[in-house]
Amino acid sequence: MTTVDLADPPVTNPFTGTTGLPRTSEGWTQLVTPDGRLHPEVDADRDALGRLTRDLYRGMRLARRLDDEAFALQRQGELGLWLQCRGQEAAQVGSVAAVRADDYVFPSYREHAAALWRGIGPADLLRQWRGVAHSGWDPEPYSFHIYTLVLAAQLLHATGYALGVQRDGSDTVVVTYFGDGAASEGDASEAMNIAAVNAAPMVFFCQNNQWAISTPTASQTRTPIHRRGAGFGLRSEWVDGNDVLAVYAVTSAVTEHARSGNGPAIVEATTYRMGGHSTSDDPTRYRTDDELKAWRARDPLARVEALMRAEGWSDEAFLGEIQAEADELADRTRRECLALEAPDLADAFATVLADVPQLLREERDAFVAYRASFLD
Numbered sequence: 355m356t357t358v359d360l361a362d363p364p365v366t367n368p369f370t371g372t373t374g375l376p377r378t379s380e381g382w383t384q385l386v387t388p389d390g391r392l393h394p395e396v397d398a399d400r401d402a403l404g405r406l407t408r409d410l411y412r413g414m415r416l417a418r419r420l421d422d423e424a425f426a427l428q429r430q431g432e433l434g435l436w437l438q439c440r441g442q443e444a445a446q447v448g449s450v451a452a453v454r455a456d457d458y459v460f461p462s463y464r465e466h467a468a469a470l471w472r473g474i475g476p477a478d479l480l481r482q483w484r485g486v487a488h489s490g491w492d493p494e495p496y497s498f499h500i501y502t503l504v505l506a507a508q509l510l511h512a513t514g515y516a517l518g519v520q521r522d523g524s525d526t527v528v529v530t531y532f533g534d535g536a537a538s539e540g541d542a543s544e545a546m547n548i549a550a551v552n553a554a555p556m557v558f559f560c561q562n563n564q565w566a567i568s569t570p571t572a573s574q575t576r577t578p579i580h581r582r583g584a585g586f587g588l589r590s591e592w593v594d595g596n597d598v599l600a601v602y603a604v605t606s607a608v609t610e611h612a613r614s615g616n617g618p619a620i621v622e623a624t625t626y627r628m629g630g631h632s633t634s635d636d637p638t639r640y641r642t643d644d645e646l647k648a649w650r651a652r653d654p655l656a657r658v659e660a661l662m663r664a665e666g667w668s669d670e671a672f673l674g675e676i677q678a679e680a681d682e683l684a685d686r687t688r689r690e691c692l693a694l695e696a697p698d699l700a701d702a703f704a705t706v707l708a709d710v711p712q713l714l715r716e717e718r719d720a721f722v723a724y725r726a727s728f729l730d
């Protein structure tokens with residue numbers, strides 16, 4: 355097991371004890387404007403805020419580098435598929451950094467930035483997409499469940515887990531990530547309802563990246579997703595998902611709310627998927643260049659770079675260090691990916707059932723004989 359140790363040393367929360375978070379006229383929480391200025395109402399300690407910003411920026415920058423490298427590996431035929439998280443780094447890093455390392459996360463399938471923050475390394479992140487394993491990593495050491503591709507199923511898994519930790523008397527909070535499209539699944543509504551009824555210690559974190567493959571959010575729902583919380587009895591928050599500090603502050607607040615026994619919360623982070631749905635998708639078929647351009651101007655990394663420059667929180671040395679670290683991560687991603695060997699397919703028969711029944715043994719033997727019938 356290799357770790358990136360992103361969360362070491364652990365970040366400290368500069369928002370503890372602050373009085374309310376600024377909202378824009380749209381109604382969402384935003385601490386930093388798209389051009390990188392801190393809202394004047396932010397009354398957090400500036401030194402702590404600077405340290406946190408640098409940590410979060412590092413996590414976002416490394417995630418983008420890994421994402422870019424994985425995309426290139428797919429284009430070069432080394433991965434079967436990759437789902438980019440470009441554009442969603444603030445939503446993911448801001449939220450995962452705001453919860454305790456032992457708070458249990460149930461991701462969807464695009465949460466590479468959150469996984470990397472938790473210490474899940476490139477080989478583990480890529481093996482599933484190279485098609486050499488059914489899933490990537492052992493969830494236990496990371497408190498980070500494997501990816502779920504069945505939309506919204508993870509909300510039910512998370513709710514079940516949260517009811518379990520609640521009954522164990524543990525103070526763990528369970529966080530689950532899902533998309534705007536997944537929010538349309540019945541499973542999502544069932545999970546939120548049963549979590550609310552039981553005051554489960556949970557955060558339902560929706561990354562509304564505007565698209566579910568080629569279906570826009572406007573075709574999914576008439577009411578903003580965060581407003582569903584009121585119907586179920588969840589605390590509801592809406593946040594600028596491209597503002598990493600706002601995401602961090604909001605997620606910290608709802609996590610402590612849930613940890614204190616006040617019940618679950620839903621957070622809708624409005625963000626944008628800058629790549630295609632996956633490497634098999636061509637987004638130019640359904641969205642305009644102008645839309646992409648408008649969201650590029652809200653790039654979550656550029657916003658933090660502008661903020662750090664304005665506040666004097668970064669210098670050439672800091673940025674150079676991160677650049678070197680990102681390059682090293684990209685090299686490691688490529689190295690580890692190319693070293694991932696395909697397992698012997700015949701082994702798959704041995705891992706289905708503890709006691710292999712006669713029929714399965716016969717099928718295995720037939721497969722092995724068939725394979726042996728090929729000339730090299």
Ligand SMILES: Cc1ncc(C[n+]2csc(CCOP(=O)(O)OP(=O)(O)O)c2C)c(N)n1
Pocket residue numbers: 464503504505532533534535536537563565566567627631
């Ligand atoms: C139950 C189910 N139905 C359909 C699909 C096919 N599918 C895979 S991803 C996707 C869109 C999901 O969109 P969203 O929830 O917004 O997540 P995003 O990909 O934008 O991160 C669909 C329809 C699936 N994986 N599972």
Ligand SMILES: [Mg+2]
Pocket residue numbers: 533534535561562563564565566567
């Ligand atoms: Mg989506």
